[in-house]
Amino acid sequence: MTPIPGLFNSFLLKLGILALTAPAQLYALPTNPRFSDWAGSAGDNESNGGAPLRGAVVSSYKLAPGQDADADLGIPFRWDDTKNPQPIRGTWGATDPGPQTYEYSKLNPDIVAPPSTDHNSMPNAKWPMELSHNRLVPNGAGWSRQENTENLPIATAMAGVDMxxxxxxxxxxxxxxxxxxxxxxxxxxRVQAMDENGQTYVDDVQAGDVWFFPPGVPHSLQALDEGSEFLLVFDQGDFDDSGTGLISEMFLRTPKEVLSKNLNAPLSDFDQLPKDELYIFNGTPAPANLTAQNVTGPGGVARGNHSYTYHLSKQSAYEVPGGSIKIIDPQSFPLASTFSVALVTIHPGAMREIHWHSTDEWGFFVSGQGRVTAYSPPTTGGTFDFQAGDVSYVPATYSHYIENTGDEDIVFLEVLQAPEFTDISVGQWLKLVPEQIIKDTLHLPQSLLDNLSPNKQYIVQGNTNLTALAGGSGTA
Known part of the structure; x- marks a missing residue:
């Protein structure tokens, strides 16, 4: 057989029809299966009468109440009774025949079917703590999970741990x-700490209370009779709870000769040191009487402005139509000089008024469900849905609100890195700007301007019927 020229040989190799044997042999294409068995002269026209090879069929679906309203209204809706939620809002969107996990969709209707007022690409502002890898410890002692910039990159100023x-x-x-x-x-x-001056502190805290430790201050925590779950917020977005200083590890990483010399003790005293870090571990129950663990050093006991705890559970809330608010900042808890926090309760149908802060806001939903739309200047907006256990994050100067879209109160923490809890209220701003400027800019009627308050509202009551405006008229 006459040898095939090299270029043509390479071409045939790419087609897979030339065997690399010597002498070279040219093989024919296989005859089975025959293309004509499944494709007609016009190609894949399914002319053999078999099952369709292409196309997708969406099974019947039902829109949630309010989902068919004008997309510009942005009415909140829920897919509680919808089997297969679809990315449709008003006349926007279309059905989704592809693979879906409908439980995700039901938790995030404003991501699956956002209002048309959302614009451009807003960085993700939500992280469910339940999606964080849970660190379980032996012998039923407890667990911890965290949120930081690894799972919520936008949250550059603060991180959280649920323990x-x-x-x-x-x-x-x-x-x-x-x-x-x-x-x-x-x-x-029970909370215990000691500062650089040998000043000691011990206190018991309960649900709704707060503590604070500055950098470097050594401390420990022990759950009392019923155990305890708490939320920790750190002022570094990339904080990692597995990177903290541990006394067990410090002893393991220090030569025993040095320990003996420093603590004036025989080497045998260190024979029973833990073999690994402890982190969370079971211990002897704390004595019921707190005074049994009071230890007074040369610096005395921390009191007053130097206290490491604050009993927020005993502070009266500021009641407003639609909910209530408690504020704790350095004016009431001086030691926490850079943390200013609002504990906000929002009744069904109500909302935390549209506002923004001069610093980033790290938020946590203690209970309830709601949604947040954040506006990122100059032209970007995004809406997110939140449930209990979720972390939210809104950068400085992004306007936003928190609207209760559920049937129970929202309890929400707004955490700022600031010496005082402050915000800019949009409603107050509109009232305190000369009216003609507002009319020329936004073309709002006099009746609306007359109804505005010169005071911050914090929370505003709304109609508990969230779809009341589906017809395109009325007041929410």
């Missing part, structure tokens, strides 16, 4: 590079 200690369990003696602000979610625990 549980079983009854009698410790979070071992440790310290951080970052400041730690904490809110007790349930149960109770």
């Amino acid at each position: 549980l200690l079983a009854p009698g369990a410790y979070r071992e003696l440790h310290w951080h590079k970052a400041s730690e602000w904490a809110y007790v979610l349930n149960g109770s625990c």
Whole structure:
């Protein structure tokens, strides 16, 4: 057989019809299966009468109440009774025949079917703590999970940890590079600390209370009889709770000769040191009488403005139509000099008024469900849905609100890195600008301007019928 020229040989190799044997042999294309068995002269026209090879069929679906309203209205809706939610809002969007996990859609209707007022690409502002990898510890002592810039990149200024200690369990003696602000979610625990001057502190906190530790201050926590779950907020977005200083590790990483010399003790005293870090571990239950663990050093006991805890659970809330608010900042809790926090309760149908802060806001939904639209200057907006256990994050100067879209109260933490809790209220701003400027700019009627308040509202009551405006008229 006459050899095939090299170029043509390479071409045939790409077609897979030339065997690399010697002498070279040219093989014919296989005859089975025959293309004509499944394709007609016009190609894949399904002319053989078999099942369709292309196309997708969407099964019947039902729109949620309010979902068919004008997309510009942005009416909140829920897919509680919808089997297969579809990305449709008013005349916008279309059905989705592709693979879906409908439970995700039901939790995030404003992401699947956003209002048409959303614009451009807003960075993700939501992270469910339940999606964080949970660190379980032995012997039922507890667990912890965290949120930081690894799972919520927009949250550059703060990070959070959700931690549980079983009854009698410790979070071992440790310290951080970052400041730690904490809110007790349930149960109770004992807090112990000592500062650079040998000033000591011990206190019991319960659900609704707060503690704070500056960077470097060593402290420990022990759950009391019913155990305790608490939320920790750190002033570094990339904070990692597994990177804290631990007394067990410090002893393991220090030569025993040095320990002996420093603590004036025989080497045998260190024979029973833990073999690994403790982190969270079971211990002897704390004595019921707090005074039994009071230890007074040369610096005395921390009191007053130097206290590491604040009993926010005992503070009266400021009641407003639609909910209530508690504010804790350095004016009431001086030691936490860079943390200013609002604990906000929003009744069904109500909303935290449209506002923004001069610093980033780290938020946590303690209970309830709602939605937030954030406006990122100059032209970007995005709407997100939140449930209990979710973290939210809104950068400085982004306007936003929190609207209750559920049937129970929202309890929400707004955490700022600021010496005072402040915000800019959009309603107050409109009232305190000369009316003609507002009319020339937004073309709002006099009746609306007359109804505005010169005071911040914080929370405004709304219609509990969230679809009341579906017809395109009325007041929410």
